[in-house]
Each structure stands twice: as C-alpha cells, then as structure tokens.
Amino acid sequence: MNLIDSNHKMFEGNSYIETKILGLLNNIAEVSNLRAHLTxxxxxxxxxxxxFSDQTSVSYFAIGIFAQLASDETIDWDSVDDFxxxxxxxxxxxxRSWPNTSSEMVSYRSFEPLxxxxxxxxxxxxxxxxLWAIHHVCKKNRKFFQQNLIL
Known part of the structure; x- marks a missing residue:
C-alpha cells in the first residue's frame, strides 16, 4: 500500500496513471481476504x-473499490479511525452523471466479480x-460477450 500511496502522490492529477493505480486497487478489492488491507x-x-472526480474512469474505479468494500459485511466502518x-x-x-464513454475503460473475461x-x-x-460496469463492458466488447456470456 505504501508503494501505491507514493506513486499516487507522484502522479496525482494524471488521470491515466490514477486510473491504472485504481484499477489495481479494484482488483485487490475483489479478493475478500485482501479487503482489510484497503481499510x-x-x-x-x-x-x-x-x-467524485470529473474523470469518469477515475471515479468509476474509486467507486468500484468502495462497492467491493461496502459489500463485505465483515468490514466495520465505525472501526476505521478518521473516516x-x-x-x-x-x-x-x-x-448517474457518468456519460457513455467512447473508449473501453475496463475489460472483464467473466462477470463473476460484477x-x-x-x-x-x-x-x-x-x-x-x-450494472453500469456490465452495461459498459457489454457495449464496448459486444462480440466477445455475445459468444461467451457467463454470469
């Protein structure tokens, strides 16, 4: 987490790098045994x-991390000091404010995490x-999911 924190400081405001860092954190948040490290x-x-970034990709991944964490009933938000x-x-x-983006922000080979x-x-x-993520992925990678739709 220190590596991510120091890299985020170095690239703060660079939405491309922030998106990559947040994507990695989102992958970590998908693993229930690792979520505590993000709290x-x-x-x-x-x-x-x-x-609440103006950049949809940054906002998407940050909210995705919160979605993973908030879905975990073992996380006690009251026990996290200063948050x-x-x-x-x-x-x-x-x-609701996110536009339909013209580029593919994320790809999934399975909808299991979603x-x-x-x-x-x-x-x-x-x-x-x-639901927004599933819609986005299907829209941007329609051919793959028409052939391989697995929830």
Missing amino acids: NAKLLNKLKKLA EFDFAHTMCNQI GLLLFNSRYKFISMWS
Whole structure:
C-alpha cells in the first residue's frame, strides 16, 4: 500500500496513471481476504475524493473499490479511525452523471466479480455500479460477450 500511496502522490492529477493505480486497487478489492488491507483512513479518504472526480474512469474505479468494500459485511466502518462512510447516497448521483464513454475503460473475461455485487442490497450504489460496469463492458466488447456470456 505504501508503494501505491507514493506513486499516487507522484502522479496525482494524471488521470491515466490514477486510473491504472485504481484499477489495481479494484482488483485487490475483489479478493475478500485482501479487503482489510484497503481499510485505512488515509487511503479511504483519498478514494473518497477520487470517487467524485470529473474523470469518469477515475471515479468509476474509486467507486468500484468502495462497492467491493461496502459489500463485505465483515468490514466495520465505525472501526476505521478518521473516516466516515457517510456518502453512499451521493455515489448514486455520481454514477448517474457518468456519460457513455467512447473508449473501453475496463475489460472483464467473466462477470463473476460484477455479478456478486449486482444483487447486493446493502447499499444502492453497489448494484448501480455493477450494472453500469456490465452495461459498459457489454457495449464496448459486444462480440466477445455475445459468444461467451457467463454470469
């Protein structure tokens, strides 16, 4: 996490690099045994800021990390010092503001990580993020998923 933090500081404001770093963190957040490593206030507060970035790709990955973390009922948000998870409802508005992008931001070979979140009722933004991701991936990689649709 120190490596990610120092690289983020070095490339802060460079949405291309931020997107790559957040994509890596999103992959880590998909692994339930690793999520606890992402629950430190410094990182979470940085992600909270990035969740509301004007850059759709940056916002997408930051909210995706929160979706993975918030879907995990073993994470006690109250135990994370200096961080308040009080913005779940505003992430829905952020997701609604995302345009249909012209480029492929992310690719999945399976919808399994997204499918696990799609019907999560803990917070509305979790399923909204998952549905937006599935729509985006299918739209940008239609041929692959027509042949290989597996949830």
